[in-house]
Amino acid sequence: MSSPRRVAITGLGLVSPFGGSIEDFFTRISQGESAIRLYQTTDEPRPLSVPAVCCDGFDPAVRLGKSLASTMDRFTQLGVAAAFDAWEQAGFSRAEKPSQPDFGVSWGTALGGTQTFEKGYRDLWQHGRERLSPLSVVLGMNNAASAQIAIQLGLGNSCLSYTVACASAAAAIGEAYERIRNGNATVMLTGGSDATLSYGVVRAWEAMRVMATADENSATSACRPFHAERCGLVLGEGAAALVLEEWEHAVARGAPILAELAGYGASCDHSHLVRPAAEGQVRAMQQALDRAGLQPDEIGYVNAHGTATREGDPVEVSALRKLFGERAGQLPVSASKSMHGHLMGASGAIEALVTVLALQHDTIPPTAHLDRIDPACEGVRHVTGSALRGTGLRAALSNSFAFGGSNAVLAFRAA
Secondary structure, three states: OEEEEEEEEEEEEEOOOOOOHHHHHHHHHHOOOOOOOEEOOOOOOOOOEEEOOOOOOOHHHHOHHHHHHOOHHHHHHHHHHHHHHHHOOOOOOOOOOOOOOOOEEEEEOOOHHHHHHHHHHHHHHOOOOOOOOOOOHHHOOOOHHHHHHHHHHOOOEEEEEOHHHHEEEEEEHHHHHHHHHHOOOEEEEHHHHHEOOOOOOOHHHHHHOEEEOOOOOOOOHHOOOOOOOOOOOEEEEEEEEEEEEEEEHHHHHHOOEEEEEEEEEEEEHHHHOOOHHHHHHHHHHHHHHHHHHHHHOOOOOOEOOOOOOOOOOHHHHHHHHHHHHHHHHOEEEEOHHHOOEEEEHHHHHHHHHHHHOOOOOOEEEOOOOOOOOOOOOOOOOOOEOOEEEEEOOEEEEEOOOOOEEEEEEEEEEEE
């Protein structure tokens, strides 16, 4: 039996609430800058006013062309734009579709085309229309983003979609890694996208009482993972994409190798729909380390799931303490959701991208607004204020833990 193949990361793509380039995005989160703002609407059954993260500068007609954008829900528009950018950074041409049948797609989304379906419900029940758009099903289906990416780029190996709540994109990336590692694909375009700011979705999350509250003055600091006074998560929209490639194939074509995706772990808590369990999280992290051939003391950074919920944050810190033992107190940990919000099914992708950039720049971004740590979240080295630079970072983990008990962890090495 042949040995597992190494997996290189050769392209990154991003549509974020910060706008601008990936380098600008990383500079801003390294400075602890928040993209969270007060999201307000007045044309709903009841006005909305919640802290949220919006990609206001994203114009799908400009990024994708008006004709193509019109055939997509917003979550697909965001995803395809990020995928195109990653594809081009990896040195592939959108104009020349690959003839190889071993290039594929693996994509994550938690909610899919909620905006398409909400518009349909409004048309039926609010506006009294008898017929919906004939594109409603294909725009709203959860595999619309992966299908459009495959169609637009000619990727014929596989077209896979993963929906496991907040771990969707991390699972999609991990399963793409497995396909390359086991010889079932050579290149996989992977990542995730979500557009969660439809009226019904926001109201549903409000009803769970896990969303942060804020006013105009406090919105930017509404998401405070590990803080003693944290009050919940902040919803957002966006997308991130990675091109994964069999290492020797990337070297042979002279592709830029940004980092190595070295390991992937997945587990299920199998205990509760919304209450996380440290034991399941430990299993996923340990599996990622084992696949990567890494020891806990080789990990120099953990990009935490860190949603700023009262229950979730202490459980994740407990899992880190159990896995890393006495060294946990020196282990740099930060939660970038404090700045880009919780992008649901896209979170694992944007946090994987942050982790790759941290390795590239030897720079660990902070958890923003963390000026008073909850005693229940102590026991690790929280990075606060501004970035931690020049630590000699060589390996890192990115954690994604979801409702339903699904855990997905990605292990990265510097190139």
